[in-house]
Amino acid sequence: MTPAFPVRTAADLMADADFEARWKERESIGAAARAALRDILARFVADGGPIEVASLSHPAGVVAELDARDLVYVQDGRVVLAYPWSGTPTAFVMGLSGGRERWACCAIDALGIAAMLGEAVQVRTRCHHCAAPLRLDVSPQGPAGAAGVMAWVGKREDLRGKACTAL
């Protein structure tokens, strides 16, 4: 029997036990790691990335804890991504206020940035099937227009180290 094309809702995916377990584990990080992550995310917004670990005013061990919890990805002494931000080019170019451009790690990250920042953003990307350019205007309340556009949420093993991640 041919499997049906899988279409899900956000509620379906957030009800997944692995999703909840992963976030519970992340929420167990200590106060020092939380402070470091706040600073790293602010740096990605303000300046982009990657960020030299040595340039942070936090112990390397704290950054390693964030890496171990899959909240950032450290490579060669640099934080190369801190979800939802990537410090290296991806297929998801984010237009922020003031003409700033950043890269998001993946489609879901790109769509979550407006809610995270509390400001409207633009996502420039391409259809993964035909490569047609897509521009999505997204406010903290949701996307405007772009009727018919869909996103694909893959499995974790596809992603880490390839500038994209699991939920």
Add this chain to the structure above:
Amino acid sequence: MNFFRSEEHAREWWEGSRAAGAALTLAEAFRLGAAIFGERLPRLLR
């Protein structure tokens, strides 16, 4: 973790790849992204 211009294109891609995962409408994908980065991540950062 990609976008498709239409469900037809997502379906055609999936029929050729049989990739693991699921498709979401743009509205549902936004709900997921907003829940993660607008709610869970800020809660973690407090």
